[in-house]
Amino acid sequence: MSDGPRDDRGRSGVTGDLDVVRSVFEELPLVSYATDGPEHRIVATNAMFRQYVGRTHMIGMPLADAFPESMGQQIVPIFDQVLATGEQVYLRSFRAQLTRQDTGEQIEVYTDLRWHPRHGPDGKVVGVIVDLVDVTEQVRQHQAEQRRTAEAERRLEQARGVITTLQRELLPAGVPVLPRVQVSASYLLADADTAAGGDWFDALTLADGRFALIVGDVVGHGVAASATMGQLRLLLHERLAATSDIAAAMAALDAAATEVPAARATTVCVVALDPATGALQYCTAGHPPPLVVSREGATRYLPATGAGPIGVGGAFTGASIGKDRLADGELILLYSDGILERPGRDLAGSTVELATAVADIVTDRALQGDSDLPAERVCVQTLELLTRASGHTDDITLLAAQRVDPPPPLRLPVTAELGSLQPLRDQVKAWLTEARIDGFDAGAVLHAVVELATNVIDHAWIDSADRHAFTVTAALTGTGRVELSVADRGRWREPSPSPDRGLGLVMTTGLVDRLRIEHDANGTSATVTHRVRRPARLLTANDLTWTAAPRNPAPPLLLMLDQPSAPGPRIRADGPVDAATVAEFDRTIRAAGSSGTRPLTVDLTGVSHLASAGVSALHRLAALHRDNGTHLRLYAPAGTPADAIMSLVALDHETRDPDYPDVLST
Incomplete structure (x- = not known):
């Protein structure tokens, strides 16, 4: 017998020497690991994977034990899917958070991920093989480029975004900020051609002290559906504000639907909440029922009230109204059926999936660090987590409200x-x-x-x-x-x-x-x-990664900075310009402009607060330059605090940088 390569179950001609195969897997220049069984126990890891996650002892551990921080991030269901179907799954720029055990550092990464079925000797699927490529730097660069080109994108949207503009005009710009209820709303346009849809939301305080939440869905898409939605939203808003009576308002809406053919079969969910007691009344009117989630993540769907869609011959009376109670800290979510009717998902499974995802988000077990407001996290992270693998073909509207303790006066x-x-x-x-x-x-x-x-x-x-x-x-x-x-x-x-x-x-x-x-x-x-x-957030599929405003508060002290690299004399102000700082502001600008004898640009981009004392100083400085035959140019990009105040008091200024006219302001 020869001393040739050792045989792995007699397959040396296929696999090669077992030690060599093991060595090749260990040295593969990609991150890879494998799991076994329905618990997804880790059975193999290579060196790049262990280095990537900062962990060494994982063999034999279920995925949930090895990476407990991933349980709220909708990762395990993908393993379940591959194990059940035997089909590969490939996702690009998958956002995930994990904790490195070697340093304790929590990191956020983006990866291109492939889940492959792993087969046993009999050909049955027994586990999953995963390989990934880290694309975090590329994604970050892409995000940075998106921020730098935001102004150009907004202009492009204005040129061809009639549909989005229409939705913005017909939907509320925002939701009330209340002492006992934290409210948030989001609207995700359909993937298909970003066609205008008939979803809507509304939130308003009622004359009897209660707070109303509304989500509705007109059948169809396009401008006609949006126009119908706008009529129905305004009518329901007006009737609820006038009567505080859900049944009466819904009866009026139902009557109007007979005069507007496109309104027939519209579904509506209305909730009226007493913020003080938590008592609520609601009507589902053919719409999916609200989801209630506790602070601890317990979930329940409210029973449907039995009333059908509007305009189909039903009647809205007191019997059409359900009653329940929202406990302190509980969150209620109203949504349109687009979040349930995603490609490849059945209704029953989607209903469970929605409840699970929202529970993880409310308890901050999903993607951490986005916001400390559960209602706001729910209205954005739910869209990100549930549509990134399946996509979506219909508009999705989410409206969330949580009972909270009021801020003290x-x-x-x-x-x-x-x-x-x-x-x-x-x-x-x-x-x-x-x-x-x-x-x-x-x-x-x-x-x-x-x-x-x-x-x-x-x-x-x-x-x-x-x-x-x-x-x-x-x-x-x-x-x-x-x-x-x-x-x-x-x-x-x-x-x-x-x-x-x-x-x-x-x-x-x-x-x-x-x-x-x-x-x-x-x-x-x-x-x-x-x-x-x-x-409220009106989103497209490209907006689903969280883009909260950067938390860089303006410095509490006024900083006056000379800018010698500018084409001419120029000074920048950062911080508040008020009665306490205006003397320094005035003195520095006079010195930079040599008391009005030479032209000067004053960059007010970083001014966090322009008080009347600052406005008066700018008037005096502008007059000083005019008297000397020179020009004081005041620059504040559109939308900045200084621009808002100077526009309010009609003080001449420029919103495009006079020294760099070809550079878009950011």
């Missing part, structure tokens, strides 16, 4: 001196964050309080050298409005607006919904009322 005693403005700004900003108010609304409220406080400091005790104080209060009301008051015991003086002074009250009036000033011999109270909303 704010009450601050403030010393009447300029040095108090920055601490006041920080404290109000912290309260706005706790109340989940951000974006433009937070900026408007913050701007208003600083203007009103500055007005008190400058004018309330102008004839007194004593130390004085005033009070700032704020609360978020059950109607989704901030009520903020600045009250002092000083003496009222009538404002006298001019191009360069006295603009604080004028600017505040332009930024918020309502400003009311009351004064008597005991002092003055200025009260701001402003409705606050959270933007």
